[in-house]
Amino acid sequence: MKEGRIDLLIIGGGPIGLACALEAQKAGLSYLVVEKGCLVNSLYRYPLNMTFFSTSERLEIGGIPFVSNNAKPTRAESLEYYRRVADSAKIRMKLFEEVTAIIPADGYYTVQTSKTHYEAENIVIATGFYDIPNLMNVPGEDLPKVTHYYRDPHYYAGQKVVVVGANNSAVDAALETYRKGAEVTMVIREGNIGKRVKYWVKPDIENRVEEGSIKAFFYSTIHAIHDHSVDIKTPDGIVSIDNDFVIAATGYQPNFSFLEKVGIALSKDWKRYPAYNEKTMETNLQGIYLAGVVCGGMDTHVWFIENSREHAKKIVHHIQNKNSYTF
Template sequence: MIKTDAIIIGAGPCGLSAAIELQRIGLDVILIEKGNIVNSIHRYPTHQTFFSSSMKLSIGNIPFITSKDKPQRNDALVYYRTVAELEQLMIHSDEIVQSVTKSGDAFCLESNKNTYEAKYVVAATGYYDQPNPLEVNGADLSHVHHYFKEAHPYFRKNVLVIGGKNSAVDAALELERAGANVTVVYRGASYSPSVKPWILPGFESLVNNGKIRMLFEAEVNEITEESVQIQTKTGVEIVKADAVFAMIGYHPDYVFLKSMGIELDTESRCPSYNPDTMETSVRNLYIAGVIAAGDNANSIFIENGRHHGEAIAQSILEKMNSQVCSNK
């Protein structure tokens, strides 16, 4: 059994930030990551540009310096690797936490590789590993994807993109530039207000000039090997599709959160926690990052989730100081 003061489940930006803050108050910390450091960012589209400035993506008061105001995916990968080196963070990568149980004042964590014991646990598991389901016939076909990496393989192919927010718009733009024949299906009546303001004019121009076909107030009924049946406001339409990208969002692993004893709101599925400390209803079990938002993933990003570690460290420090005082 490996014993440590604190374990953080997930080595994304918010998990890394929490680890830095806990180390700075004197705790021995281990991060357990099912992939590798900032695995979700690694899985972003190759040429992804962040909505936020590099300053708002920085953690641990370590500057994130880029030549452009808004960094790209590879800039972030380099930055977070550098932070991990500078702070000497202990990251156990390619390791999956299977259970977290509490006995007395300690937590026991079982992974596919090790058994751990720690007084404090922080769940910072993100949401990118759990795409929202596309509940139509054919959603499980091999050419239906919930993640978009790059557009080159779809040159001169018919591609259908489902969704109307940033991930869908970004994918559609990349696909059109690579020579794909792109159709976008969105159930909204107009463009989503969440779309990045600096890319919407270009996207609209492509739609208006027939380079991208945009279907508003439309939903997918069925997917086959060669086409997609779409319910539009004027009737049913069949669109040829060599590939389908269901860019319809992601959600936290609610089953895992509940297995640790964390209570979830029945409607929003937001975990029960103290927003001042990020401590859940299970004493000494904390959450950090987007999982605190439940289904409303658009309310927490790296730029505000990165501060959760500071609140967690302050909470634990107060407990440690209280314990010292009580022992005098």
């Protein structure tokens, strides 16, 4: 190999990117992780008090035990775990460095970043889907009072808060801000709380709505957002309520523009599934692989840490044995 060229460049320093690095390390491949934010950046941006749905052993990578105080680990425990994994394994990575382009060369790729460029024989894109929120596309969505990233309930104490959505993020935001003294109204597109809401939380939110502690508009959407109010489109027409803050827990999506810029084929339907081989995780571009939740396109409830950490093994095995694969 030419001086400075690596076997595998991994874009994304989340749990699955780290899993890929551990597998590459185990296989004796030269590798580098490039992450545009901090270590496990998406997990860092989760709400401060978040508890995972999965148990700790299902979040483990590289066979390294994850010990938590309770069966369901917290955000803080997960950050500590993945940091210790990265430190103990001495994973090679560049943080706060964004990949801006992948350029094919003669049998390898040049990867341009916000700071420099690298040459790599193979590339893994493990960028997740937490960076780009699904917008409501309504007037006023760009006001400072609107956020797609809920962090801490104390900020909303004593305020009139609208929470948009009915799944885990929305329910956590509604319950936590309510318990810090906010006047909470939920705006829910469907007729009920989401089926995927954590089983120990679902009865809590349903009871708060039923007793009227948290008001909920079902079969409803945001029509417009104003400085001191919100217009809600309900089955009975437009309802306007006083409002200080809007937490739009409307979900997120992968960076499709980056995938398209690279040349990865996407399905034509709304789910925009990226093309890849399920046995090897290789995309329509030779030597470029996908790993983790990015594989699901807009269907962001398909892949999680627990069922996509195996992608790392598939990728490294294929890199080591490309000539022996038949399909």
